[in-house]
Amino acid sequence: MFGIDDPAIYLAYLFSIVCLAGCAVYGIVNWNKGHEPDEKEFGEELKWEKEEESLNEEL
Amino acid sequence: MNAFVLGLVVIIYLLAVTYLGFKGYRETRTASDYLLAGRQTHPFVMALSYGATFISTSAIVGFGGMAAVYGMGLIWLTFLNIFIGIFLAFVFFGRRTRRMGYHLGAHSFPEFLGRRFNSNKIQMISGAIIFISMPLYAAVVLIGGARFMESIFGMDFGMALTFFTLVIAAYVIAGGMKGVMYTDAFQGGIMFFGLFFLLYMTYSKLGGFSSAHQALTDMVSMVPEKLKAMGHQGWTAYPVFNSTWWWVLTTNIILGVGIGVLAQPQLVVRFMTVKSDRELNRAVFIGALFIFVATGFIYTVGALSNVYFLRETGKLAQEAAGGNVDSIIPAFISAALPEWFVYLFMLTLLSAAMSTLSSQFHVMGTSLGRDFLEKILPKGKYSTMLITRFAIVVSIIIAMIIGYKLPGSIIARGTAIFFGVCAAAFLPAYIAAIYWKRANAKAVLYSIVTGMVVSVFWLAFMHKAESAPMGICQALFGKPTLAETFPWAIIDPIVVAFPISALVLVVGSLLKPEEPHESVKF
Numbered sequence: 001m002f003g004i005d006d007p008a009i010y011l012a013y014l015f016s017i018v019c020l021a022g023c024a025v026y027g028i029v030n031w032n033k034g035h036e037p038d039e040k041e042f043g044e045e046l047k048w049e050k051e052e053e054s055l056n057e058e059l
Numbered sequence: 060m061n062a063f064v065l066g067l068v069v070i071i072y073l074l075a076v077t078y079l080g081f082k083g084y085r086e087t088r089t090a091s092d093y094l095l096a097g098r099q100t101h102p103f104v105m106a107l108s109y110g111a112t113f114i115s116t117s118a119i120v121g122f123g124g125m126a127a128v129y130g131m132g133l134i135w136l137t138f139l140n141i142f143i144g145i146f147l148a149f150v151f152f153g154r155r156t157r158r159m160g161y162h163l164g165a166h167s168f169p170e171f172l173g174r175r176f177n178s179n180k181i182q183m184i185s186g187a188i189i190f191i192s193m194p195l196y197a198a199v200v201l202i203g204g205a206r207f208m209e210s211i212f213g214m215d216f217g218m219a220l221t222f223f224t225l226v227i228a229a230y231v232i233a234g235g236m237k238g239v240m241y242t243d244a245f246q247g248g249i250m251f252f253g254l255f256f257l258l259y260m261t262y263s264k265l266g267g268f269s270s271a272h273q274a275l276t277d278m279v280s281m282v283p284e285k286l287k288a289m290g291h292q293g294w295t296a297y298p299v300f301n302s303t304w305w306w307v308l309t310t311n312i313i314l315g316v317g318i319g320v321l322a323q324p325q326l327v328v329r330f331m332t333v334k335s336d337r338e339l340n341r342a343v344f345i346g347a348l349f350i351f352v353a354t355g356f357i358y359t360v361g362a363l364s365n366v367y368f369l370r371e372t373g374k375l376a377q378e379a380a381g382g383n384v385d386s387i388i389p390a391f392i393s394a395a396l397p398e399w400f401v402y403l404f405m406l407t408l409l410s411a412a413m414s415t416l417s418s419q420f421h422v423m424g425t426s427l428g429r430d431f432l433e434k435i436l437p438k439g440k441y442s443t444m445l446i447t448r449f450a451i452v453v454s455i456i457i458a459m460i461i462g463y464k465l466p467g468s469i470i471a472r473g474t475a476i477f478f479g480v481c482a483a484a485f486l487p488a489y490i491a492a493i494y495w496k497r498a499n500a501k502a503v504l505y506s507i508v509t510g511m512v513v514s515v516f517w518l519a520f521m522h523k524a525e526s527a528p529m530g531i532c533q534a535l536f537g538k539p540t541l542a543e544t545f546p547w548a549i550i551d552p553i554v555v556a557f558p559i560s561a562l563v564l565v566v567g568s569l570l571k572p573e574e575p576h577e578s579v580k581f
Contacts (some may be wrong), residue, residue: 003272004131008297012134013355019141020351026150027344034154034336 061398065211068402071227072249072409076242080230082240093235094425095165100240100332106342107247108240109329110349111414113144113320114250116203117474118413119357124384125312126361127376127391128286130294132308133362137335137355139317145346148321153330153339156495160331166443167422168324169430171331172485175492175575176500179434184504185449186430188484188511189324190423195455196477197419198461201235203464204412208444211405227413228455231420236332236372239417258356260396264367274366281375294362303549310551319482319553322489325422357388364391371395379560423458424451472525475551476518483510483556485517487564496567496575502567524549525533 004010061501087093100108126133156171165171169189173182205220225296230238266270272295279293290302298304320326333339336564361376368379371394380390392404428450429443436446484507491498491506518525520532520541527539542548 001275003269003276006277006292006296009131009134009295012138014133014405016134016138016141016351016355019138020347022345023141023146023347026146027341030337030340032337033338056524 064402065405066404069409072406073078075245075412076218076226076230079241079245080234083230083234083236084243086237087235087444090166090447092237093444093447094429095328096236096240096332098161098332099334100338101343102243102333102338103345104240105329105333105338106345107251107349108243108414109326109342110346110353111247111250111410112325112329112418113140113323113350113415114353114411115200115415115474116207116408116412117199118354119250119254119408120203120385120388122312122354123357123361124377124380124387126358127364127387128384129291129298129304129308129356130296131362132297133312133358134355135308135313136317137358139313139355140320140350140458141347143317144320145350146342147338148326149330149343149346152321152327152489152493156327156330157333157336157339157496159493165331167429168327168485169426171327171431172488172492172503176313176498176503178500178504180486181500181504182430184436184507185485185488186426187427188480188507189426189430190454192477192480193324193419193423193426194458194461195465195473196414197423198465199473200416200419201413201458201462204409204416207405207408207412212322219462222461223412224455224459224465227416227420227454231417231424232451235444235447239421240329240332242417243414247349247415249403249410250407251349253403253410254356256400257360257392257396257404260400261360262366264395265363271363271366275363278365278369281369283313283375292403294365303546306546306549308550313549314553316487318557319478322481322485323478324426324428324481324485325418328425330420344452360391360460361388364388364395367391367395405525420451420455420458422442423454425449426450427454466528472528475568476525479514479518479552479556480511482553483514483560484508485510486557487561491564491568497567497568498564499571499573501571502564505567506560506564509563510556512550513559514556517555521547521555522550522552566571 001010004013086097089097091097109533122133159165159175160171163171163174165174167186171183172185173179173239201224204223205216208214208219208223209216209529212219228243232243240249262268262271265274276293276295280294282291282293286304288305288319290298292299297310330339333342364376368374368376368391372379376391377389380386393401396404424447428447432450433443487510488503493504519529520526523540523542526532532541533539540548
């Protein structure tokens with residue numbers, strides 16, 4: 001195939017391309033998924049910032 | 060090359076890097092900014108930074124040269140790099156790492172493991188392993204970059220090493236993770252276009268896609284006797300099953316480098332730099348495309364360089380490049396491609412070295428600063444940023460000393476040593492951290508230590524590629540390796556150390572399962 005006779009080589013190319021295509025499909029299908037606001041994360045972010053501020057004030 | 064054009068290109072490049080480093084510095088206010096880029100990184104920047112860190116100059120020049128000698132079998136590494144290094148890593152490791160890391164308040168890979176298992180010991184020992192083994196890996200890349208500058212600009216090696224280190228040190232120390240990721244993304248972009256054009260021009264030079272491959276396939280009768288005896292069957296064929304080269308290719312390169320990537324601290328930490336799973340989902344394709352071009356294209360060009368050299372000089376690539384595998388790709392580029400491309404490729408290699416090094420410096424610094432020094436220094440006396448900046452300076456100095464002092468034969472194995480130790484020590488622990496609720500902290504600690512000890516033993520006494528230059532086995536037992544029967548001396552440490560380390564973790568955890576700390580959310 002395309003000048004390469006050993007299946008162990010052209011399969012490596014084929015698998016790489018299929019895998020790349022799979023990643024493209026995965027990325028497109030899930031483009032907007034996984035961004036639901038998580039209240040807990042907001043809470044933790046505030047906690048982090050407070051800790052950081054108090055540490056800076058101490059210093 | 061035209062000295063004026065060369066100087067101009069490098070100055071523009073350095074100005075862009077300086078600007079991005081300064082942008083990182085200006086946007087860095089908190090420890091979270093400095094260590095994790097404020098967890099707000101754009102998916103495009105994250106994916107390119109991940110890819111550019113992943114692919115160093117040795118992956119381009121070293122592995123490209125290996126493809127010229129051994130052929131297209133290396134494309135399996137491209138497949139594994141995309142499938143394991145991107146797809147599995149982002150989807151099955153990245154998302155959980157990000158979420159769990161967030162809830163645990165982890166700022167580094169050792170801190171992630173330590174907080175997940177509620178153990179300061181795990182954090183400190185993991186930090187120490189990284190800090191001890193990584194400078195050798197960094198020295199490999201550092202020397203590669205300095206040698207490259209020495210040959211291109213005609214600089215003295217010592218001066219090139221110092222200059223190169225100072226430039227990178229400046230933006231890593233000042234800009235922290237933001238500086239590192241912005242510059243990585245810029246450098247990743249240069250690498251992408253450089254390698255894209257390289258493949259395109261190679262095919263057009265050799266008469267097109269299929270005819271270039273066919274010409275390479277037809278060269279099967281020219282395989283040198285020495286390589287034929289090792290199992291070489293031509294540049295478009297996989298080696299003979301169970302031959303020496305089959306074992307080397309299958310275990311060392313494909314398993315060692317392909318799987319070893321999952322537990323690389325400098326890559327894992329990037330999962331924690333994005334805001335949500337959405338960013339990781341979007342980064343999957345960008346990362347996969349980058350790795351496909353950065354590895355697949357250079358391995359193909361490496362193998363095809365034989366066709367060019369045979370036509371032009373009547374010699375195989377390795378012979379035409381003076382016998383040195385690392386010289387094949389540079390020799391092919393300067394002989395076969397137009398001058399403007401030589402400038403672009405020079406920037407490609409410089410970018411590959413700088414993007415990997417900046418991340419190495421940053422991770423070494425956080426391992427020493429955040430994971431080690433902060434644990435032993437009085438709490439609240441010094442800020443995380445100050446400690447980490449100090450630790451980065453120490454790490455850079457150590458990497459430079461190693462670069463100057465250690466013999467070249469050991470340095471050349473630095474990447475393999477680091478990958479081997481990291482995969483065996485951290486991979487079982489990392490998988491358990493994100494997938495096994497009842498893993499026991501003590502078992503995890505023993506698994507990390509066992510993985511490190513077994514892989515170091517294998518590297519120093521069994522795997523000849525490292526044990527011979529290290530010389531410890533020779534000094535103690537009077538021979539370069541203790542492995543006397545085929546194929547043990549060529550089997551990669553990961554094949555032995557990873558299963559043992561995993562076994563320790565599984566048996567230890569089954570004997571005394573442990574409920575995770577309440578802050579751990581799966």
